Amino acid sequence: MSVKHSLLALLYEKPRHGYELKTGFEALVEGLWPLNAGQVYTTLDRLERDSFVESLSHDKKDRKQYTITQAGKEELWFWLNEPVGRSLFKDEFYIKFLCASHVSYDNKKSMIRDQKETILKDILHLTHLRKQMSLSGNDTMKLLIEGALLHLEADMKWLERIEEEL
Amino acid sequence: MSVKHSLLALLYEKPRHGYELKTGFEALVEGLWPLNAGQVYTTLDRLERDSFVESLSHDKKDRKQYTITQAGKEELWFWLNEPVGRSLFKDEFYIKFLCASHVSYDNKKSMIRDQKETILKDILHLTHLRKQMSLSGNDTMKLLIEGALLHLEADMKWLERIEEEL
DNA sequence: GAGTAACTATATACTTAGTATATAGTTACT
DNA sequence: AGTAACTATATACTAAGTATATAGTTACTC
Numbered sequence: 001m002s003v004k005h006s007l008l009a010l011l012y013e014k015p016r017h018g019y020e021l022k023t024g025f026e027a028l029v030e031g032l033w034p035l036n037a038g039q040v041y042t043t044l045d046r047l048e049r050d051s052f053v054e055s056l057s058h059d060k061k062d063r064k065q066y067t068i069t070q071a072g073k074e075e076l077w078f079w080l081n082e083p084v085g086r087s088l089f090k091d092e093f094y095i096k097f098l099c100a101s102h103v104s105y106d107n108k109k110s111m112i113r114d115q116k117e118t119i120l121k122d123i124l125h126l127t128h129l130r131k132q133m134s135l136s137g138n139d140t141m142k143l144l145i146e147g148a149l150l151h152l153e154a155d156m157k158w159l160e161r162i163e164e165e166l
Numbered sequence: 167m168s169v170k171h172s173l174l175a176l177l178y179e180k181p182r183h184g185y186e187l188k189t190g191f192e193a194l195v196e197g198l199w200p201l202n203a204g205q206v207y208t209t210l211d212r213l214e215r216d217s218f219v220e221s222l223s224h225d226k227k228d229r230k231q232y233t234i235t236q237a238g239k240e241e242l243w244f245w246l247n248e249p250v251g252r253s254l255f256k257d258e259f260y261i262k263f264l265c266a267s268h269v270s271y272d273n274k275k276s277m278i279r280d281q282k283e284t285i286l287k288d289i290l291h292l293t294h295l296r297k298q299m300s301l302s303g304n305d306t307m308k309l310l311i312e313g314a315l316l317h318l319e320a321d322m323k324w325l326e327r328i329e330e331e332l
Numbered sequence: 333g334a335g336t337a338a339c340t341a342t343a344t345a346c347t348t349a350g351t352a353t354a355t356a357g358t359t360a361c362t
Numbered sequence: 363a364g365t366a367a368c369t370a371t372a373t374a375c376t377a378a379g380t381a382t383a384t385a386g387t388t389a390c391t392c
Contacts, residue, residue, distance in 0.1 A: 013269065029254075039351085041370095041373090076269070088195075099175035144264065147257075204379080208344090
């Protein structure tokens with residue numbers, strides 16, 4: 001979904017070949033989003049088809065060098081400026097909970113308990129990661145992690161509330 | 167993503183034909199997730215291929231009646247019990263913010279402002295919707311909306327924090 | 333009652349995103 | 363010399379979702 005635009009962002013910095021984009025992407029997200037190499041090449045094909053990138057030259061090792069075009073830059077800027085919309089059902093737990101209510105599922109208590117457990121694990125993981133980012137000086141990632149932690153805390157609060165009301 | 171399992175949940179209640187599933191789904195989500203009719207039929211094809219549903223009979227109006235199988239019920243239960251994982255980058259704004267930092271994008275202030283604006287609109291919309299659900303007695307949906315509101319409030323808090331740090 | 337808009341109903345073509353896998357060259361190490 | 367890991371690209375495939383075609387029915391309106 002955002003892989004396409006992330007590749008444009010990486011190419012905005014400098015021209016790169018496919019594999020370099022894969023490693024660059026993974027470095028950008030600190031390895032938290034492993035990217036299938038195949039997806040890079042198919043995405044590049046589409047970006048080239050849409051004239052957002054072009055590959056005019058090959059480097060010494062005969063690897064295609066991709067360059068962002070003016071249209072590609074504009075597409076990137078447009079994407080960056082477009083606020084993201086969050087539908088109620090972007091979070092799968094909500095639709096799951098809705099379905100559980102619909103089929104009068106009697107395991108809702110354990111659903112909530114397990115969900116709380118995974119969230120707690122996520123909180124621990126992210127708290128540890130935040131410390132790492134703090135030490136390595138990756139302030140942007142530290143900010144993102146703090147945002148995600150606020151999300152998880154909101155989730156916990158909500159799950160505790162609905163647990164009571166059950 | 168969860169359409170497949172939502173259809174199983176609807177069929178768990180009673181057998182239905184394709185269009186009935188479309189309207190049933192939209193009723194379940196209170197029209198907040200408009201479903202492309204075509205997706206219902208292709209999803210049903212896959213569910214049938216995987217033996218999660220079967221269509222043995224047609225009704226008087228010659229519409230295929232789909233029924234959930236035992237395997238389909240088990241798949242539904244499994245899905246309901248599976249906690250959902252939330253990767254850091256499920257939220258597109260985070261990766262967008264990361265890309266903006268990477269390209270030294272100088273419009274981060276306006277990105278944040280616009281994002282706050284959309285969130286504020288979403289909060290207003292959901293607050294109104296919550297009242298509606300409260301009046302119509304849809305308590306489950308009211309709970310979901312309250313969860314989403316907690317999310318949006320966490321988003322606002324975070325955006326205000328990073329706005330200061332910029 | 334003719335026309336037409338909206339709704340019911342199903343199907344298919346197409347696109348995107350993502351997964352799995354095949355292939356081959358290079359580096360590093362034992 | 364062998365082999366494991368890494369670099370590098372490509373292709374086949376699947377799932378999810380969008381767009382669109384088609385046709386019958388209902389409802390309303392002039």
